[in-house]
Amino acid sequence: MxxxxxxxxxxxxxxxxxxxxxxxxxxxxxxxxxxxxxxxxxxxxxxxxxxxxxxxxxxxxxxxxxxxxxxxxxxxxLKLYRRRWKVALAGVGHLGTALLSYRGFREAGFEISCAFDPDPKKIGKAIQNAKIYPPHRIEEIVSKEKIKIGIIAVPGDFAQDVAERMVSAGVRALLNFAPVRLNLPSGITVKNVDLSTELISLPFYLK
Amino acid sequence: MxxxxxxxxxxxxxxxxxxxxxxxxxxxxxxxxxxxxxxxxxxxxxxxxxxxxxxxxxxxxxxxxxxxxxxxxxxxxLKLYRRRWKVALAGVGHLGTALLSYRGFREAGFEISCAFDPDPKKIGKAIQNAKIYPPHRIEEIVSKEKIKIGIIAVPGDFAQDVAERMVSAGVRALLNFAPVRLNLPSGITVKNVDLSTELISLPFYLK
DNA sequence: GAATGTGAACACATTCACAGCT
DNA sequence: AGCTGTGAATGTGTTCACATTC
Known part of the structure; x- marks a missing residue:
């Protein structure tokens, strides 16, 4: 290119x-x-x-x-000129909710348009512009909405499964907050944001 | 060393x-x-x-x-052997709350022991082990508890001020979630975790 | 005078490849 | 036979320094 x-x-x-x-x-x-x-x-x-x-x-x-x-x-x-990107979010826990209401994403041209969580109390509700679906509907919704970017904010044990399903539905790039290495086909871009690893490395530099 | x-x-x-x-x-x-x-x-x-x-x-x-x-x-x-680190958190919004309840920190040997937020509805409450104080008490509490590590989860406009106050109270290393560059004396370690910047750079790699 | 754009030099990080130990 | 530890080679990213342009 x-x-x-x-x-x-x-x-x-x-x-x-x-x-x-x-x-x-x-x-x-x-x-x-x-x-x-x-x-x-x-x-x-x-x-x-x-x-x-x-x-x-x-x-x-x-x-x-x-x-x-x-x-x-x-x-x-950066492919942000006069266009917005729809994003799918997996995991509407504390972190997921924080991401849903994070202004910086909207301002930068991103919109979390759907979210997935197994909790029946959350399913069917909407936070900001994102409607919450059960995880088994990932493939259906993501492919219908032609979403190319996903965010993983589920516990580590579920991250690999959820990521695979997003990818099979057409997602090509992932922002991963789960503290695990995702094993995905080459060509899929993964950015890991590992909160504890970042914190853990701080004491080393002290004194 | x-x-x-x-x-x-x-x-x-x-x-x-x-x-x-x-x-x-x-x-x-x-x-x-x-x-x-x-x-x-x-x-x-x-x-x-x-x-x-x-x-x-x-x-x-x-x-x-x-x-x-x-x-x-x-x-x-990594200076984690048989010791735990107390951490001060600034900003108990969505992200701050997510960090307070984040298991990974505890498991790795970190404990957010105090939090700061200007919202009167939050002040005086406790989330996990962290009691919430008003921002003007940062210097007092942080120095009394001898805290060396801080987390900044406040809006960008307040980040510099809050960071300076933590540092003046003895904090030596910061995990910064605010999308701004912190200007601090050399010797202070700052790790920036910039959520939107990470997301923004994803589309570049698509197609 | 002021600031860009860029080869060349440098600094930093990763990977190779193998001697040497158990 | 299997695997570590490490110097050497390579690869990647940053900084220098200056010719060039307005």
């Missing part, structure tokens, strides 16, 4: 730049230098320029980057 | 190995090879050996690693 190989870390940083640009834009600024972007994001300015250079030449020499122009370009690169 | 420089990624993986060992141990297995550990964790077996070799020689040639022995050693390295 692109000439050079793109570091995974670059993609992650593009999302950070986009958020910073949105903030800058609300302050009615029209230009920003790689220098300033770097300071705001806690990233080296050469890294900012290098990241952007993988995808094209968006800057104006001597002036920096047009805020509006760069925002549009980043949205295009 | 250690002769060689330890990759940050290694520390993160040690926490994964520890979790796998706990599972293995529940199955009453006594030895595990780097090979099998690798398969279970989705990590190359040479990587497993290299990670462990930074800290000593824990294996038995021809046999692999004693599950119990390696668990103890990893706990010592």
């Amino acid at each position: 692109y000439k050079e190989k793109i570091p995974k870390t670059t993609i992650y940083r593009l999302a950070i730049y986009l958020r910073t640009l949105e903030k800058i834009s609300r302050e009615h600024r029209t230009f920003i230098s790689s220098q300033e972007m770097g300071t705001l994001c806690g990233i080296d300015s050469a890294q900012v320029r290098k990241d952007l250079s993988y995808f094209g030449q968006f800057g104006e020499v001597g002036r920096g980057y047009s805020v509006k122009n760069l925002m549009d370009n980043l949205k295009k690169i | 250690y002769k060689e420089k330890i990759p940050k990624t290694t520390i993160y993986r040690l926490a994964i190995y520890l979790r796998t060992l706990e599972k293995i141990s529940r199955e009453h297995r006594t030895f595990i090879s780097s090979q099998e550990m690798g398969t279970l964790c989705g990590i190359d077996s040479a990587q497993v050996r290299k990670d462990l070799s930074y800290f000593g020689q824990f294996g038995e040639v021809g046999r692999g690693y004693s599950v119990k022995n390696l668990m103890d050693n990893l706990k010592k390295i």
Whole structure:
């Protein structure tokens, strides 16, 4: 797709730049230098320029980057330009509920449009825009709604099963909060967000 | 502290190995090879050996690693051996509540022992073992309880302020869920867990 | 003068491959 | 025979430094 190989870390940083640009834009600024972007994001300015250079030449020499122009370009690169993504959520426990009401997702162009949980008290209800279904309907609903992105927020023991069913229904990318390694066909993108592992590694750095 | 420089990624993986060992141990297995550990964790077996070799020689040639022995050693390295860490939580919204009831933390040896939130309906209550206080008492409680680890689960606008107050009260390491860069003195360890950024980067990999 | 874009140099992390031990 | 521990080789990502453009 692109000439050079793109570091995974670059993609992650593009999302950070986009958020910073949105903030800058609300302050009615029209230009920003790689220098300033770097300071705001806690990233080296050469890294900012290098990241952007993988995808094209968006800057104006001597002036920096047009805020509006760069925002549009980043949205295009990240496949967020004038489109919203529907997302399926598995697990409406504490974490799942937190994710359902998380503003950041909506603002970034994502909408959790359906959720799955075995609890009869939850099934049939709706939180935000998401109607809650029993897990056995994952295949049916996900494929009907043509959902490509899933979030796993179920206990570890159920994660593999739920993930497989989402994938068989057409999901191609997963955000996984369960503390297990998902074993899925290559071609499926999995991002693990492992809350305890992150916390566990903190004491090592103390003192 | 250690002769060689330890990759940050290694520390993160040690926490994964520890979790796998706990599972293995529940199955009453006594030895595990780097090979099998690798398969279970989705990590190359040479990587497993290299990670462990930074800290000593824990294996038995021809046999692999004693599950119990390696668990103890990893706990010592990660500063989790026969001790529990008290943690302060800022923000008892949906996410904060999810974190308070998250089993993984307890099991790993962490205990959220106090929480802070401005909502008068929440102040004075307790969730799990955490009593909820108003934010202006952060300095008082955190220093009295000698807490070294904090979790930030407040909206972005308040994160910097809350983080500074925790740090001034003695906190040395932070797990930050707010989508902002925290500006703190060097020596303070910050791990950012940015939920929307993780989700935002998924569509890039689709198709 | 100010800031981009980018090869080249560097730093960091992973994987190979095998000597050496049990 | 099986598996660790590790130097060497490779791969990946970051930073430098500067020619170039406005």
